[in-house]
Every structure is written in C-alpha cells, then in structure tokens.
Amino acid sequence: MHIVVCVKQIPDPSxxxxxxxxxxxxxxxxxxxxxxxxxxxxxxxxxxxxxxxSRVTVVSMGDATDVTGLRSALAMGADAAVxxxxxxxxxxxxxxxxxxxxxxxKELGADVVIAATESSDGYTGTMPAQLAELLGVPSLTFxxxxxxxxxxxxxxxxTDTGYDVVSSSLPALVxxxxxxVEPRYANFKGIMAAKSKPVDVxxxxxxxxxxxxxxxxxxxxxxxxxxxxxxxxxxxxxxxxAQALVDYLSSIKVL
Amino acid sequence: xxxxxxxxxxxxxxxxxxxxxxxxxxEAVRHGGAVSVVTWGEVSPEVIADAEQFGAEVVLxxxxxxTVVPGAPVAAALAALCxxxxxxxxLFSSSYDGRDIAGRLSARLxxxxxxxxxxxxxxxxxxxxxxxxxxxTLVNARLTTEGVSLVVVRPKSFVAQEQPRTASLEQVDxxxxxxxxxxxxxxxxxxxxxxxxxxxEVVVAGGRGLGSxxxxxxxxxxxTLLGGAPAASRAIVDxxxxxxxxxxxxxxxxxxxxVYIACGISGATQHLVGMKGAQYIVxxxxxxxxxxxxxxxxxxxxxxxxxLPALTxxxxxxxx
Numbered sequence: 001m002h003i004v005v006c007v008k009q010i011p012d013p014s015x016x017x018x019x020x021x022x023x024x025x026x027x028x029x030x031x032x033x034x035x036x037x038x039x040x041x042x043x044x045x046x047x048x049x050x051x052x053x054s055r056v057t058v059v060s061m062g063d064a065t066d067v068t069g070l071r072s073a074l075a076m077g078a079d080a081a082v083x084x085x086x087x088x089x090x091x092x093x094x095x096x097x098x099x100x101x102x103x104x105x106k107e108l109g110a111d112v113v114i115a116a117t118e119s120s121d122g123y124t125g126t127m128p129a130q131l132a133e134l135l136g137v138p139s140l141t142f143x144x145x146x147x148x149x150x151x152x153x154x155x156x157x158x159t160d161t162g163y164d165v166v167s168s169s170l171p172a173l174v175x176x177x178x179x180x181v182e183p184r185y186a187n188f189k190g191i192m193a194a195k196s197k198p199v200d201v202x203x204x205x206x207x208x209x210x211x212x213x214x215x216x217x218x219x220x221x222x223x224x225x226x227x228x229x230x231x232x233x234x235x236x237x238x239x240x241x242a243q244a245l246v247d248y249l250s251s252i253k254v255l
Numbered sequence: 256x257x258x259x260x261x262x263x264x265x266x267x268x269x270x271x272x273x274x275x276x277x278x279x280x281x282e283a284v285r286h287g288g289a290v291s292v293v294t295w296g297e298v299s300p301e302v303i304a305d306a307e308q309f310g311a312e313v314v315l316x317x318x319x320x321x322t323v324v325p326g327a328p329v330a331a332a333l334a335a336l337c338x339x340x341x342x343x344x345x346l347f348s349s350s351y352d353g354r355d356i357a358g359r360l361s362a363r364l365x366x367x368x369x370x371x372x373x374x375x376x377x378x379x380x381x382x383x384x385x386x387x388x389x390x391x392t393l394v395n396a397r398l399t400t401e402g403v404s405l406v407v408v409r410p411k412s413f414v415a416q417e418q419p420r421t422a423s424l425e426q427v428d429x430x431x432x433x434x435x436x437x438x439x440x441x442x443x444x445x446x447x448x449x450x451x452x453x454x455x456e457v458v459v460a461g462g463r464g465l466g467s468x469x470x471x472x473x474x475x476x477x478x479t480l481l482g483g484a485p486a487a488s489r490a491i492v493d494x495x496x497x498x499x500x501x502x503x504x505x506x507x508x509x510x511x512x513x514v515y516i517a518c519g520i521s522g523a524t525q526h527l528v529g530m531k532g533a534q535y536i537v538x539x540x541x542x543x544x545x546x547x548x549x550x551x552x553x554x555x556x557x558x559x560x561x562x563l564p565a566l567t568x569x570x571x572x573x574x575x
Contacts, residue, residue, distance in 0.1 A: 178493040224392070249514065
C-alpha cells in the first residue's frame with residue numbers, strides 16, 4: 001500500500017508573522033513542518049505498520065532551499081519526500097496548490113492520500129477537497145479516528161454535534177483533525193536515518209505543468225489594520241478575584 | 256453594475272434553515288438581486304418558511320440524499336447547475352460540509368475560492384474581506400477573471416435579519432458525480448447539556464494553563480452554572496484533552512457570545528480570531544503579559560485552578 005501525506009513547511013509559528021510588499025506571507029525565515037501535518041504523518045506510519053509491503057511518501061510544495069520540515073517527517077519514519085519548488089509558484093492559491101500536488105500524486109500513484117484539515121499559516125481549508133476532486137477520489141474529511149482496511153476506509157467524521165461513521169473504497173483521501181492520533185517524536189536513529197532518505201525536488205516543467213499560469217485569478221485589493229479592542233481593568237488575584245468576577249458578571253447582566 | 260444572482264448553499268438540518276444559512280441569506284438580500292437557497296435531501300415546510308422569512312425567492316432542491324457525505328455529489332450537481340444558470344456569487348458556510356463542497360466545486364469549475372470571509376462589498380464587483388494575524392489585519396481580495404465568485408464565510412460574520420418574501424420550490428435532477436460515494440453508516444450525538452457552543456450567550460473556555468485534562472471539569476462546571484457552553488483552545492485539543500468540537504479559533508469554531516471567559520488561555524492569534532467578536536471578554540491567566548489581556552474587558556492575573564473553584568462556590572451559593 002502506498003500512503004502519500006501532503007505536508008507543508010511553514011514559517012515558525014512562534015515568530016511574529018509579516019506580509020511582503022506584494023501582500024504575501026513573509027516566508028524568508030526558517031521553515032518548519034506544520035504541526036498540523038504531524039498527525040497525518042503519524043497516521044500514515046500506523047497504516048504502514050498495519051499493512052505489509054507499504055510505504056509512506058510525503059509530498060509538498062514550496063521553497064526547497066531549506067527542507068528541515070520534510071526531514072522532520074522523514075525522521076518520524078516516512079520513507080521518502082517529494083517537493084515541487086518553482087519560483088512561478090510563489091503566492092499560489094489553494095487551487096493551484098491542489099493542481100500541483102495532484103500531478104505529483106498521479107505520477108507516484110497512491111492508495112491513501114492524507115492531509116491536515118488546513119495549514120497553520122494560510123488556513124484556507126479547501127485544498128484537500130480540491131485535491132480529491134482533481135484526483136477523482138472520495139474524500140473522508142475531518143477524521144477523529146481512521147480505520148484503513150485492504151480495499152476500504154472508514155473514519156469517525158467530526159460533526160457539529162458529535163461524529164458520523166462514514167466509509168468508502170480505496171483509493172481515497174483523508175483529512176485528520178488534531179488528536180486523531182498521537183504523533184511520535186523522532187528518535188536519534190530516526191533523525192540519523194532521515195539524513196540519507198531521498199528528497200526529490202521537482203520543478204513545474206518536470207511535471208509538465210510549465211503552462212500553469214502564475215496568476216491565480218484572485219488578487220489582494222488592499223490591506224488594512226483592524227480596529228483594536230480596548231482592554232479593561234486587570235486585577236491580581238489576592239483571593240477575592242472570584243467575587244470581583246461575580247460582581248462584574250452582574251454588572252454586565254450575565255448574572 | 257446590474258443586480259447580482261446569489262446562491263446560498265444551505266446544509267440540511269433536519270428541520271428549518273441553520274443559523275449560518277440565515278446569516279448568508281440576509282447578507283445576500285442586503286446587497287440586492289435574485290437570491291436562491293440551494294439545499295438537498297428532504298425539504299421540510301420549515302425550510303421553505305425560513306427561506307421566505309429571510310428573503311429567498313427560490314429554494315433549489317438537489318436530488319442528493321443525506322445518507323452520503325455531500326461534498327462530491329453536491330459539488331457535481333452545483334457545477335452542472337452553474338454552467339446552465341450562471342450565478343454571480345455562491346455563498347458557503349465555513350462548516351465541515353461547506354468547505355468540502357466549495358473545494359470540490361472550485362476544482363470542477365476551475366475557479367479560485369475565497370475563504371474565511373468575514374465581510375463583503377459589491378459596489379465595485381465582489382470584494383471579500385478576511386482577517387489574518389489573529390484579526391489584527393484585514394485583507395480585501397477579489398477574483399480577477401469573469402465568472403462565479405465562490406465565497407466561504409466564517410459563521411457569525413453577518414447578522415440574520417427577517418425580510419419576508421414568497422419563495423417557490425424547484426426540484427433539480429442532480430448530475431451524478433463519478434466519484435465513489437462516501438456513505439454515512441452511523442451518527443453519534445455527543446452527550447451534552449446546555450446550549451450549543453455556536454449559540455451560547457456565555458462561553459467558558461479552557462487552555463493549557465489548566466495544567467491537566469482533569470482540570471477541564473472546572474471549566475465545564477462554571478459553564479453549566481452560567482447556563483453557557485464549555486470550549487477550548489487549540490493547545491488542549493491538540494493535546495487530546497478535549498474533542499475538536501470544543502475548539503474555538505481560526506481552526507475550529509467562531510463564537511460571538513455576550514461574554515467569553517478565557518481560563519488559562521494565553522491568547523495566541525489563532526485563538527483570538529474565533530472569539531474577538533464577543534461582547535465582553537474575561538481573561539484569567541497567571542501570566543500578566545499574556546496577549547489575552549490585551550483584548551480582555553476584565554482580567555484576573557491568577558491561578559485558574561484557584562479562581563475557578565472559588566467562582567464555582569460563589570455561583571452555587573447564589574443559586575442555593
């Protein structure tokens with residue numbers, strides 16, 4: 001079974017984010033594996049362990065100058081990585097990303113495609129569904145639990161009030177929510193092994209996608225500062241803060 | 256420009272229109288033009304009544320059953336309908352099914368999709384607004400090529416407002432999707448008392464500052480005593496302390512309660528997006544420099560595990 005995990009290298013979430021002059025997220029600093037993707041990598045490894053003759057490939061799109069994030073996925077245990085990197089893709093929207101990843105995945109072939117529900121930098125949250133449509137496969141989204149059999153897949157799918165058990169046949173795409181699995185930490189052996197695992201860097205022309213327009217059909221018109229909320233009184237708890245809070249809740253008529 | 260044609264994608268609820276669909280419908284009506292609600296499954300009289308109450312002229316019923324996950328089949332049906340009828344704007348709620356359908360429709364139509372939208376204008380074409388960096392920065396964007404605008408809207412962005420009209424029901428034969436269906440075999444509803452998180456007037460949310468999964472019980476107790484709903488930051492959902500359904504933030508739910516009480520939540524930008532619309536914000540955190548205090552109307556620098564039990568005792572004493 002071939003399990004492909006879509007992952008993204010993102011700017012360090014603990015560093016303040018900024019925009020470039022042309023309204024793109026500044027990605028010039030260190031790039032890390034999106035923590036949201038660690039759940040997908042972990043799930044893939046568990047599926048590989050449960051099915052003989054299986055392998056895990058992580059696929060990505062973005063700047064490949066620094067592939068530390070991909071090495072993190074390889075150190076967890078993924079077998080190989082492919083990243084599509086091309087200057088023409090800077091600022092690409094979610095549909096373009098899905099087109100690029102679908103081209104890679106069609107070339108690789110996949111029984112199960114795994115993605116996070118959304119990235120932690122762009123948050124568009126539509127790429128997995130776009131990718132599934134382009135691949136022509138069913139998508140089992142917002143999984144809290146995943147069960148992969150030889151030819152079928154079922155998940156517990158998050159709903160507003162609980163969850164639905166939903167199932168389909170393979171090949172299929174799954175998106176995992178945080179907490180669906182517990183990502184393993186890369187151990188020393190994994191980190192050392194990751195150094196010699198293949199990271200295949202592809203350009204758009206390698207994929208026959210040179211014609212992919214560098215205009216995404218959408219543009220930023222303007223960017224403005226939001227009106228900030230004013231903060232109010234802050235008190236240090238000396239044992240009476242709970243009473244002060246009750247009084248406050250009364251004053252705003254919640255009590 | 257001439258009046259726009261709007262479609263509102265309304266997910267079946269089992270009874271009337273969902274709050275999010277009413278919000279989208281009201282916003283479309285506010286901009287003027289022809290407004291239709293698109294739904295599937297059984298269409299109850301309550302759906303028609305709600306659609307009329309909030310200003311729709313047509314309810315389009317797609318021939319897609321509710322026993323399958325709607326992403327692929329509804330997108331296929333909508334794509335065919337788009338080709339035939341050329342709407343200007345399709346509004347989706349940023350829900351599980353809304354995102355699935357919008358993404359698949361975007362790929363089928365080869366049209367970009369505008370997501371996380373919290374405001375929109377139509378004076379000069381459709382321009383959408385979304386928030387970045389924890390809501391401190393607003394980005395206005397538009398599509399640059401002719402065709403339908405696919406817009407995914409965060410819940411609670413618009414105010415539902417009654418605007419009674421008479422609506423007709425039109426059944427549409429769905430074009431079948433070639434994608435293997437995803438079948439719903441069981442549905443589980445979590446045991447939960449009190450209001451739904453999205454509708455609660457009081458939200459009490461817990462974060463990493465609680466220190467342990469067990470401490471979340473104090474958050475739930477206070478929520479119950481205040482007639483509200485418990486919620487959580489991404490940190491403790493990621494850590495597996497509480498289910499994803501509790502999560503408030505960029506990833507997760509958007510809430511607009513009367514009061515939001517953040518307990519042991521530092522206020523990462525990704526959290527603020529989901530709760531900054533609250534009328535009043537209360538923060539309890541032992542770190543006085545936590546960003547949550549910059550948006551709080553009332554802040555307590557202290558240990559949540561001391562303040563919450565004391566608060567619980569006072570609230571119980573009031574009701575005793």
